[in-house]
Amino acid sequence: MREQSPQPNRAFSARTQGHFRWAQISTLIRTFSCFFKPKITCKVLTHKIDIMTQSELAQELKKCVKCGACMAVCPIYRQTGREEMVARGKLNLIEIISRNQELPDAWIEAVDNCLLCCSCEENCSKGVKITEIIAAARIRQTAAQGLNPLKKGAFALLKNRILSIARFIKLGSLLQWLLWRRLPRHSGLIRRLPLPGTDEKTVIPILPRRNLDDILKKRKPDPDLPPVLFFPGCATRYLQPQMGLDLIYVLEKLGFNAVVPAEFKCCGMVTWGAGDAVSNLKLKASNLKVFAANAAIKTVVTGCASCGHALKEYDNLPPESEILDISEFLFRHREKLEKLLKGRQSRKKITYHDPCHLRKGQGITKEPRWLLKLIAGENFVEMSHPERCCGAGGTFGLTHKELSRKILKEKTDAADATGAEIVTSGCPGCILQLTEGAVVADSKWLTKHPLSLLAGLLRSRN
Amino acid sequence: MTELSSILRREMALKLLKSGFIPEQVVATEAALSCYGYDATRQQTEPLLALLPDNEKQLKTILKIAGEKSLKIFPRGAGSGMSGGSIPAEDGIIVSLTRMKQILEIDEDNMIATVEPGVITGELQEAVSRRGLFYPPDPASLAFSTIGGNVTENAGGPRAVKYGVTGNFVMGLEAYLVNGEKIKCGNKCIKSVSGYDLTSLLVGSEGTLAIISKILLKLLPAPETVKTSLLAFSSMTAAAQAVNAMFKQQINPSTIEFLDQHSINAVRPALPFTLPKAADTVLLVEIDGPEATVKTQAEKLNRLFQDEALLIIDAENETEREKLWQARRKLSPAIANIAPHKINEDIAVPLAAIPEIISRLESLSKEIDLPIVCFGHAGDGNIHVNVMLDKNDPSQAIRGHKAIDRIFTLTLELGGTLSGEHGIGNTKSAYFNKEWTPATIATMQALKKAFDPGNRLNPGKIFPLK
Ligand SMILES: Cc1cc2nc3c(=O)[nH]c(=O)nc-3n(C[C@H](O)[C@H](O)[C@H](O)COP(=O)(O)OP(=O)(O)OC[C@H]3O[C@@H](n4cnc5c(N)ncnc54)[C@H](O)[C@@H]3O)c2cc1C
Ligand code: SF4
Ligand code: SF4
Numbered sequence: 001m002r003e004q005s006p007q008p009n010r011a012f013s014a015r016t017q018g019h020f021r022w023a024q025i026s027t028l029i030r031t032f033s034c035f036f037k038p039k040i041t042c043k044v045l046t047h048k049i050d051i052m053t054q055s056e057l058a059q060e061l062k063k064c065v066k067c068g069a070c071m072a073v074c075p076i077y078r079q080t081g082r083e084e085m086v087a088r089g090k091l092n093l094i095e096i097i098s099r100n101q102e103l104p105d106a107w108i109e110a111v112d113n114c115l116l117c118c119s120c121e122e123n124c125s126k127g128v129k130i131t132e133i134i135a136a137a138r139i140r141q142t143a144a145q146g147l148n149p150l151k152k153g154a155f156a157l158l159k160n161r162i163l164s165i166a167r168f169i170k171l172g173s174l175l176q177w178l179l180w181r182r183l184p185r186h187s188g189l190i191r192r193l194p195l196p197g198t199d200e201k202t203v204i205p206i207l208p209r210r211n212l213d214d215i216l217k218k219r220k221p222d223p224d225l226p227p228v229l230f231f232p233g234c235a236t237r238y239l240q241p242q243m244g245l246d247l248i249y250v251l252e253k254l255g256f257n258a259v260v261p262a263e264f265k266c267c268g269m270v271t272w273g274a275g276d277a278v279s280n281l282k283l284k285a286s287n288l289k290v291f292a293a294n295a296a297i298k299t300v301v302t303g304c305a306s307c308g309h310a311l312k313e314y315d316n317l318p319p320e321s322e323i324l325d326i327s328e329f330l331f332r333h334r335e336k337l338e339k340l341l342k343g344r345q346s347r348k349k350i351t352y353h354d355p356c357h358l359r360k361g362q363g364i365t366k367e368p369r370w371l372l373k374l375i376a377g378e379n380f381v382e383m384s385h386p387e388r389c390c391g392a393g394g395t396f397g398l399t400h401k402e403l404s405r406k407i408l409k410e411k412t413d414a415a416d417a418t419g420a421e422i423v424t425s426g427c428p429g430c431i432l433q434l435t436e437g438a439v440v441a442d443s444k445w446l447t448k449h450p451l452s453l454l455a456g457l458l459r460s461r462n
Numbered sequence: 463m464t465e466l467s468s469i470l471r472r473e474m475a476l477k478l479l480k481s482g483f484i485p486e487q488v489v490a491t492e493a494a495l496s497c498y499g500y501d502a503t504r505q506q507t508e509p510l511l512a513l514l515p516d517n518e519k520q521l522k523t524i525l526k527i528a529g530e531k532s533l534k535i536f537p538r539g540a541g542s543g544m545s546g547g548s549i550p551a552e553d554g555i556i557v558s559l560t561r562m563k564q565i566l567e568i569d570e571d572n573m574i575a576t577v578e579p580g581v582i583t584g585e586l587q588e589a590v591s592r593r594g595l596f597y598p599p600d601p602a603s604l605a606f607s608t609i610g611g612n613v614t615e616n617a618g619g620p621r622a623v624k625y626g627v628t629g630n631f632v633m634g635l636e637a638y639l640v641n642g643e644k645i646k647c648g649n650k651c652i653k654s655v656s657g658y659d660l661t662s663l664l665v666g667s668e669g670t671l672a673i674i675s676k677i678l679l680k681l682l683p684a685p686e687t688v689k690t691s692l693l694a695f696s697s698m699t700a701a702a703q704a705v706n707a708m709f710k711q712q713i714n715p716s717t718i719e720f721l722d723q724h725s726i727n728a729v730r731p732a733l734p735f736t737l738p739k740a741a742d743t744v745l746l747v748e749i750d751g752p753e754a755t756v757k758t759q760a761e762k763l764n765r766l767f768q769d770e771a772l773l774i775i776d777a778e779n780e781t782e783r784e785k786l787w788q789a790r791r792k793l794s795p796a797i798a799n800i801a802p803h804k805i806n807e808d809i810a811v812p813l814a815a816i817p818e819i820i821s822r823l824e825s826l827s828k829e830i831d832l833p834i835v836c837f838g839h840a841g842d843g844n845i846h847v848n849v850m851l852d853k854n855d856p857s858q859a860i861r862g863h864k865a866i867d868r869i870f871t872l873t874l875e876l877g878g879t880l881s882g883e884h885g886i887g888n889t890k891s892a893y894f895n896k897e898w899t900p901a902t903i904a905t906m907q908a909l910k911k912a913f914d915p916g917n918r919l920n921p922g923k924i925f926p927l928k
Contacts, residue, residue: 066504068542072584072605080486081514081560081580083541089497096496106494125795 054099057136061095063128064088070120070130075389075407076113084110087120087130094137103144111137113400115393115407116273118360138275147276151395155279158234158266165266166211169238173207180204186435186446187240197398203436205239212241213262219248225257228329229297231311233304234266235428243428246455247303247326253340253458254333259297263290267310269357273394284314291318298322301329303451305427306394309361325358326451327367327426334370341374344457350376351383351420352450353411353434355427359387368426368450375453383414383423390425392433404433405440412437415445424450467553471511474527474555478513481523487514487561498556501541501548503889509536509550514558518638518675521557525642525673528555534918535640537669539580539611542603544808545887547615547668551922557673559610565589566676572650573681574633579610579674583617586679596684598625598716601883610674616666618883620717620748623841627883629665631680637664637672640919648678663909668885669920671913685750688716689760690783694741694773698722699817701743704767705840706813708747711766713759717748718841719790722820725837728796734785738772745840746790790837797835801850804835805862807890809873810844810882822872823847830861830868844882870896886924894926 070087071077077086084093090110097107114134121130147155157165180189188203212232228251236244248258265286271279291300295318302308303326311323330337352372358364372380391397391407411434415423423438423445425431434447475490489495489512498512499505510533515521528535534554541548541558550556563580568590575590575597583604587597600619601607607617613635618627634648647660664671695701705718721729721744730737737744749759764774777783797804811819820836827834838845849865851858870880870893880890880897895903907925910917 065502066500067502068540068603068606071540071542072582081558081563082486082489083497083512083558083560084489084494092497092500093493097493104491104493106491110494 057133058095060129060133061091063126064091064124065126066092067125069123069125073119073123075115075117075119075391076403079403079406080113085113087124087128090114090134090137091128091130094133099140103141107137108141111141113403115356115389115391115396117356117389117393119356119387119389122360135272135275138273139277140275142275142277147274151274151276155271155274155276158271159279159282165234165238166213169207169211170209173209176207182206183435183439185444186438188432188435188439190439197401199401201436201440202401203432203439205235205432207239208241210241212237212244212260215241215245216248216260216262221257221259222252223257225252225255227259227297228256229291229294229300230258230260231264231267231300231302231307231323232260233302233307233428235432236304240428243303243449243452246449246452247301249455250326250330250451250458251301254330254336258301259294261290261294263293267304267307269306269310270394272310287311288314288316291321295319295321299324299329301326303426303449304429305355305358305361306429309357312362325362325364325367325426327358327371328364330454331367331370334374338374341457344460345379346376346422346453346457347379348376348421349379349381349419350422350424350453351381351415351418352386353383353390353415353423353425353430354386355425355430356389358426368424371450371454372424375450375457381418381420383418383420385410385414388414390430390433390437392429394429397433397436408433408437409441412441412443416441416443420445422453423447424453426450467510470531474511474531474533477527478523481527483513483515483520483523487516487520489513498538498541498558499550501538501543501546503544503546503549503887505546505549505888507550509556510553512538512556512558514561516561518562518644521562521638521673521675522642522644524555524557525638525640528918529641532916532918534921535673536920537610537614537673539608539614540582540603540606542607543611543615543887544806544884545615545668545881546889547885547887547920547923548611549888551888554918554921559608559673562675563608568593568595568681569650570595573683574650575679575681577609577677577679579608579613579677581609583607583609583612590681591684594684595681597631597679597681599628599631601628609677609679613665613674613677614667614669615883615885618839618842618844620719620839620841622839622844623718624714624716624750625682629662632661632665632677633680634678635661635664635674636676637674639672640914640916644675645672650678666885668887668923670910670923671919673919685716686752687756688748688750688783689756690777690786691747691749691760691763692773692775692786692789693745693747693763693767693771694737695743695745695770696740696772698743698820700770701745701840702814702817704745704770705816707766708763711762713749713763713766714751715747715841716750717746718839719746720744720837720840721746721789721793722836724800724833724835725793725797728800728835729789729793732792732796733788735775741772744789746786793837797848797850800833800835801852803851803853805849805851805866807847807866807869807880808838808844808882808884809847809869809878809880810842811873811876811878813841813843815876815878816840816843816845819845819872819876819878823869826865826868826872830865832858832861832865834865839882842882843878867893888922891922891924891926894924 066088074086083089093107093110116131118131157168181192189206191198232244251258265283268280268283298321300323308325390411391404397404423434431447471490475488478488495508498509499507513524534552536550536554536556538548538556538558559580562578564578567576590597598621600621601617612628616627616629636646638644723742726741726744749756777786823834833850835848836845847869849862851862853859
């Protein structure tokens, strides 16, 4: 049997013990910025709380014993068969290219070809903090070469108050119909004309005219209900506000008042993944202020796997405050929820894809399945390898279309094989990717967040 | 890297790209090549070039082009080898088979699977199990090692005690000689006596005779159920007698793993159940087969050892089974707490010699003053011997090295062998002539010469360097 067996949650628990902190990233920038054009301002660098030094990074790299167990799970390796693409090879490259050497193409390609899906980390018996190392490498690369201009622009929107992401999307919502048209079955758009970086199967989300904040302006929350802080995340806020409304509705039904501060910014995950440590730190700092201002509310929920993963890694959250994925929150209130549902169930056949940032990032597998069994009973079926990444990986799907599609194909095949009518996932990023998968494969199923299904059931009269 | 070799590298890469290889199949830059110069032994070298053929035709092209320059070839599977088999120990080309990973056929009528060498063992198992079939060999690396690597290392796992090792399932092979010619051996027939059995010769050949391009594997009907039990004994001798008694009483376990006292002490805190203080040896026993048979055999096992065993735990369901297996799965990380490094050998001895070798290793451990932790496959005599040490301490390093020498001597004295499953590679070749007589080695070398007269395929492996 396996000597180096996968041990779910071990890597995860190590992560939640607090490494991977933004402060460490700041230290990393410091270490790397000594050797590259120091583009980073000193103001950011003062956020030092915990220190990961160059020697600690070297120590972390040494922990890898080159057993190869990461090969069993890496989606990129699975498609390419190339050793440079698996964690073992990436770590090898990061280790051998010393810090004052120029970055060779192979190094950049390897570091670039990563979904930050944490699969390797979950499977590594040595507990090597692989994604942290890769993120550090990306910071090094960004420090050396600067950020891709498109990403730079996008991240500026995340931070900027005047030219904000909200305004940008509103503008887009007016213009989108010129270039894109609505998908017949799914929620999403496909192009009308050839556009750079897309093909005829590329699905983008519909940009709504009114974002979650706009809609919530008219809301009259019940101040007597116990409050819960809701971190919607960018996708929910600007692209799928209905999901946010669903979540607020479910919380209300359970007797909680969702508090949704409009000051929340992006959780920082995409900037971290892109090696833009400065933006990452700024976003985190803004969010921490909001958390501090709402410190009286101890419970924070989110419906986005990536946001949850990112927030759980924040240092300096107010004492006792607790970040929960919505499925964890619902599981805690399961008795009440079961009563509310009064045995109502969906009659549709439903399957589930584990978002990497939920399963491998936060160790959550049980709660979403409990929820789906509650929603669909016997009609909930597992797909084969629900744990395999869908290939979205933040912006990976956009920058590495072909590879991402190959990874996605295996996922849609697995979903097809179940005969399900609805494929669920607890992450807006996965949902969008799966929708594209359904379009590419011409599959009949729809994609949904489990929470939206729940809200639908709660709204329905018997 | 000399200038000459970098010119050669460029020339070769261009030729291959012209003959239909795509860039991602041709690894030709120094940094990337460093990723093809290691395996699980953590040796670090760099090949001249690493090539990843997608099919036989491309494999043949590589051999042809390399042949023109008389370049050396090093086959590589997943690079999970534990004896340095795939290490490009000299200037040469890595041929990585990871992209030749099609399951070509699952012939349910003949119960035979035909696969390419890069198929991951675990994926084959999954694919055949969907059809109610079973491919039993289960090396611990099955989730990532390739069938090709398993065949050439003759990999084995816990199930070897009942089902045998990889070689017992290889019905036939197709392979390329280093000169680009293809040989075929074996077939789908259960009985076949037609000339020399080249299939068996290639099994365990560690990539030194030919590059395997296609493999016929025997399949079995999947067992209906598996039952797992954990038994603790007060001494290794008692445990060994128990193993013997099982066979004599016609209990036919599919797995009998053992942990020695040091392993037990190391893993104890990580276990979700308690092991008695007096436990000196733990056996993890699995019985598989039809429901009714498994039930009676498991009852018999309990009856047989209810007095001798300090403890018997039966797993009643999958969760409990997984709990018992933690004793084995948590072991590697647990023993890492004993010392920062380990030297790990996978000797094998005849079954009856297990208590003797364990007790001799115990004395050796005292003598060299380093912990020696043993665990492994009690059903087939394959023992993982781990000498625990801190390699940064020169005195420990020397003693560790001495210990390995002594371990091999002890093993051979008891009629054992240098390697039960990991192979000789380049890490054990220095000890090879301890096990075999000069005439035996000369015969093996003559065979090698018949396949590869120029010594171009995986040189520097198995045989001691002169
Ligand atoms: C964590 C871990 C656990 C392990 N557990 C076990 C175990 O329980 N049992 C066991 O037996 N082994 C075990 N191993 C060792 C290793 O996994 C096996 O030896 C495995 O068979 C190697 O397969 P590979 O694909 O990695 O081959 P590689 O390591 O790449 O190569 C091994 C040898 O095969 C040759 N080779 C590979 N493919 C071909 C081909 N197509 N044609 C010709 N030659 C080829 C190479 O040249 C080399 O000599 C373990 C290793 C690790 C890291
Ligand atoms: S990263 Fe972990 S799993 Fe991968 S080779 Fe290194 S130790 Fe093994
Ligand atoms: S994070 Fe995912 S994509 Fe990146 S190396 Fe690990 S397994 Fe591969």
